[in-house]
Amino acid sequence: MWQRCKTLIVAVLALVFSQQALADTAWDSYKSRFLMPDGRIVDTGNKSVSHTEGQGFAMMMAVANGDRDSFDKMWNWTRKTLKNPENGLFYWRYNPVEAQPIPDKNNATDGDTFIAWALLKAGEKWKNKDYLNESDAITKALVAHNVVRFAGYQVMLPGANGFNRNSYLNLNPSYFIFPAWQDFANRSHLMVWRDLINDGQKLLGKMHFGDPQLPSDWVSLYSDGRTVPATQWPARFSYDAIRVPLYVYWFNHNSAELGVYKAWWGRFARDKTPAWVNVTTGNTAPYMMAGGLLAVRDLILQPASVAQPQITAQEDYYSASLKMLVALSVSGT
Numbered sequence: 120m121w122q123r124c125k126t127l128i129v130a131v132l133a134l135v136f137s138q139q140a141l142a143d144t145a146w147d148s149y150k151s152r153f154l155m156p157d158g159r160i161v162d163t164g165n166k167s168v169s170h171t172e173g174q175g176f177a178m179m180m181a182v183a184n185g186d187r188d189s190f191d192k193m194w195n196w197t198r199k200t201l202k203n204p205e206n207g208l209f210y211w212r213y214n215p216v217e218a219q220p221i222p223d224k225n226n227a228t229d230g231d232t233f234i235a236w237a238l239l240k241a242g243e244k245w246k247n248k249d250y251l252n253e254s255d256a257i258t259k260a261l262v263a264h265n266v267v268r269f270a271g272y273q274v275m276l277p278g279a280n281g282f283n284r285n286s287y288l289n290l291n292p293s294y295f296i297f298p299a300w301q302d303f304a305n306r307s308h309l310m311v312w313r314d315l316i317n318d319g320q321k322l323l324g325k326m327h328f329g330d331p332q333l334p335s336d337w338v339s340l341y342s343d344g345r346t347v348p349a350t351q352w353p354a355r356f357s358y359d360a361i362r363v364p365l366y367v368y369w370f371n372h373n374s375a376e377l378g379v380y381k382a383w384w385g386r387f388a389r390d391k392t393p394a395w396v397n398v399t400t401g402n403t404a405p406y407m408m409a410g411g412l413l414a415v416r417d418l419i420l421q422p423a424s425v426a427q428p429q430i431t432a433q434e435d436y437y438s439a440s441l442k443m444l445v446a447l448s449v450s451g452t
Contacts (some may be wrong), residue, residue, distance in 0.1 A: 140222035145446070146184040148430035149439055153177070154189065158196030159213070164435035171201060171212040171230025176440050178237035182244055183452040188367050190241055192212035197234060198253075206279065207260035209234065225278045228265050229294040231257060236299040239306060240452070258303050262311055270344045273321060287341045289349050292326060292334045293362040295319040298448075316370075322346065323363065323376055328354070328398035332379045335398050336360045348399060356383075357395035358437070361412055364419050365441070369448035372422070380419050392416060412432060412440025418445045 153160050153173070160173035174197045183188035201209040203224065211227035213220050228257035244250035264279040269288055276282045277291045297316055304312035325346045326334035336359035337349035348354035364380040384392055393403035394412055408416055412430075418425055428442035 138270075138409060145428040145430055145443065146180060146186065149177070149180065149443060150189060152339050152430065152434070152439065154193070156192075158192035158194070159200075159215075159435070160187075160193065162436045164437055166214070166216075169215075171197070171209045171211050171227055171234060173230075173436065173440070174201070175230050175233025175237055176444065178343050179233060179240065179447065179452070180443050181197070182237055182240045183447055183450070185244075187241075187245060190237070194234075194238070206264050206414060207256055208279065210266060213279070225280050226265075227278055227294075228261060228275055229277075229291070229296060230244050230267075231261055232294070232296050232299050235261070236296070236302060239302055255307070258307065262309075266315065270340055270342050272318040272340070272344075273311065274318065274322070274340065275315055287339045289351065290322075290340055291336065291359060292337070293339060293359045293366070295323065295363070298366065301370060314452075316440060320376065323367070327379055330401050331356060331383045331396050331398055333383055333396065333398055334360050334363055353397065354399040355395045355397050358412075361415050361441070362444075365415050365448060368418060368422070377419055384416050384420055387436075389413070410438035412438070414442045414445040418448065422449065 124360070128422075153163065155161060155179065159169045160177045161169055162173055163168045174193055178193050178197075181187070181193065185332055197209065200213060201221070203210055203226065208226040208231050210221045210224055211230055212223055235254045238250045238254035240366060241247065242249075242254060259274070265276045267274055267276060267283065267288070269283075274288060274290065275294060276288065277294055282289045295318065300316050300319075301313045303309075304316070322340070323334065325344075326338055326373050328335060328348055333356040335348035335352070335354045336357050337352040339347050339349045341347075364377055367374050367376050374413065383396070387393070390407060392408045392413075394406055395404045396402070414425070414428070428439075428446050430439045434442075
């Protein structure tokens with residue numbers, strides 16, 4: 120009897136340690152591919168620029184992996200290089216090969232949100248008040264400069280400038296980062312975050328466009344409450360909108376909103392699922408999902424089958440990031 124118990128214990132411990140090793144390997148691989156010594160994350164699929172999205176994503180990964188040294192490197196570079204002293208937010212894009220690396224002084228609220236969220240998680244994990252204070256300052260700036268009430272909804276604009284067109288707003292539903300908003304609500308007890316969650320969910324329900332019944336990457340919200348795919352971008356459920364079901368799942372594994380993604384992806388075999396679909400015409404990509412896109416599909420259709428991420432040598436920044444974020448959503452980090 121004892122021998123069988125001993126064998127079982129050894130097997131369980133081996134499984135636990137092997138899973139931890141895979142997780143460590145994924146983060147180590149991610150760092151080796153995309154983290155520069157100064158703390159800058161490079162987008163290898165986009166001419167090796169850097170942006171707040173990547174900094175925020177990787178800061179969250181560092182917290183989840185208990186890697187405070189990498190976290191501090193990334194946060195220090197982000198704060199010193201990208202922080203806008205005029206509004207407390209962050210310049211969204213940095214290109215090291217340009218004479219002026221930051222030509223666009225606008226922010227991107229998904230990047231700002233992830234940075235603030237990572238600082239909140241880091242402050243809680245490592246009992247650091249400075250991280251918490253920095254997070255609070257960013258969330259306060261987000262509310263002040265990016266949250267508006269429009270057409271009866273509380274809405275997070277994609278950036279402080281250029282998205283409010285008076286008669287309509289241009290929105291990016293992949294910037295509705297519900298689990299982060301929930302954590303901000305829990306910390307601040309401000310109703311604005313709960314209103315953003317509730318109204319964001321209502322808006323997603325109005326973004327079931329065309330035959331696939333999916334949101335487009337960019338959506339226009341008109342003053343009368345209508346939502347349509349934004350005309351300034353292709354009307355595709357594509358590389359931005361792929362994050363919508365990821366964040367919905369991360370917030371609520373059992374959300375009814377996940378049904379539209381299950382229905383669309385369920386039409387195709389796993390290896391025959393198109394990478395994007397035009398929600399207006401129904402045209403699909405001539406190439407199939409791979410890498411991080413498939414990881415999101417697997418998360419929604421078969422969450423129990425999601426394994427620890429494997430970052431390949433050929434993987435670009437965004438594909439690898441999606442894989443890592445899927446793993447974080449499963450762990451509830």
